[in-house]
Structure formats: C-alpha cells, structure tokens
Amino acid sequence: MTDKPQRSGDGRDAVARRMEHCRKQIDALDERLVALLNERAAHALEIGRLKEVVDMEVYQPQREVVVLEQVRSASRGPLDAGAIGRIFERIIDENRRMERVLKEKKQGEGQ
Numbered sequence: 001m002t003d004k005p006q007r008s009g010d011g012r013d014a015v016a017r018r019m020e021h022c023r024k025q026i027d028a029l030d031e032r033l034v035a036l037l038n039e040r041a042a043h044a045l046e047i048g049r050l051k052e053v054v055d056m057e058v059y060q061p062q063r064e065v066v067v068l069e070q071v072r073s074a075s076r077g078p079l080d081a082g083a084i085g086r087i088f089e090r091i092i093d094e095n096r097r098m099e100r101v102l103k104e105k106k107q108g109e110g111q
Contacts, residue, residue: 041095048099058099
C-alpha cells in the first residue's frame with residue numbers, strides 16, 4: 001500500500017486529462033524535433049561533401065568541441081548542460097556516421 005491518500009474520481013480524471021494533454025504536446029514536439037534533426041543531418045551531409053572536395057577528414061574534433069560548448073551553454077533547463085552534451089554527442093556521432101557512409105559509397109562507385 002502507498003502512503004499517498006486516495007484521490008477522488010474527479011481528481012484522477014483531471015490528472016488523466018492533464019497527462020493526455022502533456023503527451024499530445026510531447027508528440028507534437030517529437031515531430032518537430034525529427035524534422036529539425038533531419039534538417040541538421042542534411043546540412044551535415046553537405047558539409048561532408050564539401051570536406052571531400054578539399055580532402056578533409058570526416059572527424060573534426062575542434063569543431064565538435066565548439067558545437068558541444070555552444071549547445072551546453074544554450075540550455076536553460078530543465079536538462080542540464082551534461083544531459084544536453086550527451087544528447088548532442090549522439091547526434092554528432094550519427095551525423096559523422098552518415099558522412100562516412102556517403103564517403104564509402106562514393107569510393108565504392110569510383111567517384
């Protein structure tokens with residue numbers, strides 16, 4: 001048994017409605033995030049193409065440091081700078097993977 005007092009049916013209904021509203025908001029935000037992540041990935045792929053033109057390596061650690069510093073400092077919460085950094089590390093890893101796949105594909109085709 002829990003230590004919380006039992007809530008009335010009306011209270012539970014209000015909580016359920018509020019949760020449903022919040023979930024709908026999250027679903028809408030998720031759709032926007034997916035669109036933004038895909039837009040970011042498209043730019044990363046273009047940068048990958050440009051790197052190839054000038055024979056630059058896919059991995060640019062100095063740029064990664066700058067990006068991570070920017071996103072960490074942009075966070076106003078509730079996610080702290082560490083959480084934002086970990087999320088963006090994963091995003092950057094995926095974008096770098098896409099650049100490598102593109103490069104390997106072009107090498108396989110003989111450019």
